[in-house]
Amino acid sequence: MKNYSLPPGYNFLQSLVRTYKQVKNPIGTIEESMKKFDGTYSVDLGARRLIATQNPGFIDYVLRTNHKNYHKSTIQTEELGRFLGRGLLTVNGDYWLKQRRLIQPGFHIDKIHALYGIIKKTVDDFLVTLPTGRIDVYPHMHKLAFEIVINSLFNIKVPQQTLDQLNDFINEVQEFVIKDLRQPYKSWWFKLSGEVKRNLNRSKNARKIILDIINARKQSNRKFNDLLDMLLDARYEDTGEPMHEDQVIDEILIVLIAGHETTANALSWTLYLLANHKQELNNLKAATKNLTLNEIAANDTLASVIKESMRLYPPAWISDRMALADDTYNGFTYPKGIVIILFYYGLHRDARYWPEPDSFIPARFAKENDDKRKPKAFYPFGGGPRLCIGNNFAMAEMAIFLQTMIHAFEINPTDIHPKANPLVTLRPDRVVLEIKKA
Numbered sequence: 001m002k003n004y005s006l007p008p009g010y011n012f013l014q015s016l017v018r019t020y021k022q023v024k025n026p027i028g029t030i031e032e033s034m035k036k037f038d039g040t041y042s043v044d045l046g047a048r049r050l051i052a053t054q055n056p057g058f059i060d061y062v063l064r065t066n067h068k069n070y071h072k073s074t075i076q077t078e079e080l081g082r083f084l085g086r087g088l089l090t091v092n093g094d095y096w097l098k099q100r101r102l103i104q105p106g107f108h109i110d111k112i113h114a115l116y117g118i119i120k121k122t123v124d125d126f127l128v129t130l131p132t133g134r135i136d137v138y139p140h141m142h143k144l145a146f147e148i149v150i151n152s153l154f155n156i157k158v159p160q161q162t163l164d165q166l167n168d169f170i171n172e173v174q175e176f177v178i179k180d181l182r183q184p185y186k187s188w189w190f191k192l193s194g195e196v197k198r199n200l201n202r203s204k205n206a207r208k209i210i211l212d213i214i215n216a217r218k219q220s221n222r223k224f225n226d227l228l229d230m231l232l233d234a235r236y237e238d239t240g241e242p243m244h245e246d247q248v249i250d251e252i253l254i255v256l257i258a259g260h261e262t263t264a265n266a267l268s269w270t271l272y273l274l275a276n277h278k279q280e281l282n283n284l285k286a287a288t289k290n291l292t293l294n295e296i297a298a299n300d301t302l303a304s305v306i307k308e309s310m311r312l313y314p315p316a317w318i319s320d321r322m323a324l325a326d327d328t329y330n331g332f333t334y335p336k337g338i339v340i341i342l343f344y345y346g347l348h349r350d351a352r353y354w355p356e357p358d359s360f361i362p363a364r365f366a367k368e369n370d371d372k373r374k375p376k377a378f379y380p381f382g383g384g385p386r387l388c389i390g391n392n393f394a395m396a397e398m399a400i401f402l403q404t405m406i407h408a409f410e411i412n413p414t415d416i417h418p419k420a421n422p423l424v425t426l427r428p429d430r431v432v433l434e435i436k437k438a
């Protein structure tokens with residue numbers, strides 16, 4: 001075996017102990033190691049070697065500068081892929097590039113403008129049903145994020161029963177994947193007990209539901225100006241052909257899963273932070289009175305609040321990449337096959353890049369402070385060619401919701417503070433607030 005110069009870190013036994021500790025307290029355990037090894041360390045799990053980093057230069061190198069040498073690990077592709085199919089989030093290489101080129105124009109900011117009306121109507125309808133008093137807003141944000149993404153995909157009235165089936169499928173698959181990842185030693189049991197099969201069957205049902213919607217759309221011969229129209233109308237550059245139905249279904253399932261829980265988390269954390277920072281809430285109210293939808297989506301104060309919330313609580317708190325060939329970064333050399341863990345949460349709270357890192361200070365993201373921020377230290381939507389394709393959509397939907405919410409309701413804190421639950425995304429365990437009509 002070649003001699004590599006890996007970052008300092010843990011030997012095999014220490015790595016096993018860390019991994020066990022990490023199951024119980026992922027963020028705390030990784031933070032402790034980052035402190036000990038100055039932001040980058042290696043882990044030796046025998047057949048599996050890892051490097052974990054919150055170094056902005058290293059993260060940028062993997063995501064952008066030398067991205068061609070990195071694929072997503074099998075956790076992201078195979079685990080999710082077996083239930084969700086081969087959509088943008090779960091594929092690598094040439095097929096990913098082909099799909100990304102096809103779909104990217106549909107998520108361009110100008111195309112997203114056309115969805116603002118759908119988003120606003122969904123928010124208004126949702127707020128009519130929002131209970132007041134002391135409530136946990138998290139399940140409500142989940143419902144809202146799901147409705148926004150469904151209505152933007154299919155600008156038609158989808159029957160409630162169908163919505164419930166799709167929602168259950170997405171939630172159950174996510175729960176199962178988490179369970180499987182956390183307890184890999186039980187994989188045989190999940191197979192034997194029929195749990196894997198049950199989820200595969202649910203996946204088949206969800207695909208059938210979406211296929212029926214696609215067929216109805218094709219027969220209608222009408223335009224609905226939604227994401228489904230965009231996916232059906234997209235043509236491959238080389239052949240001029242559209243996607244096969246199975247590919248359209250794959251991409252719809254991916255948009256449903258990628259665009260749902262991430263947004264629900266970001267909105268819940270943002271409401272929590274605003275409720276607990278009255279001055280920031282009042283500033284935001286003052287800066288967002290009587291705006292058009294385009295003005296809301298372009299409002300700097302709203303964007304700063306959302307970004308600061310995602311700095312403190314990045315919904316995608318961690319990601320990974322696997323090296324396709326031996327590589328070097330900043331004096332370290334490492335072998336093909338090694339997995340690099342990108343610890344965004346740690347970087348977002350690293351005092352070397354963020355003064356007062358644990359404080360909620362939206363103004364640090366204001367346009368006038370652009371040149372004061374350290375570059376490459378903020379990754380709420382990832383980076384490089386695999387940057388979140390829905391980032392403009394997500395920023396717009398969150399801005400439209402928050403603007404509407406803070407003017408229609410009073411939001412007050414309670415004595416209950418949420419705990420961050422780092423699953424695939426960074427969920428709050430609950431966000432109990434006091435909500436009153438304004």
Ligand code: HEM
Pocket residue numbers: 072088089100149254255258259260262263266314315316319320379380381382383385386387388389390391393394
């Ligand atoms: C606050 C909300 C959101 C956050 C924080 C978020 C975050 C991310 C991140 C970090 C990635 C990159 C993952 C990686 O590199 O490993 C990603 C990818 C992706 N996101 Fe989002 N996302 C959000 C909302 C959305 C929405 C609303 C959609 C769709 C409507 C969406 C669709 C996707 C897709 C399809 C990918 C895969 C892109 C590719 O690999 O080419 N996301 N997202």
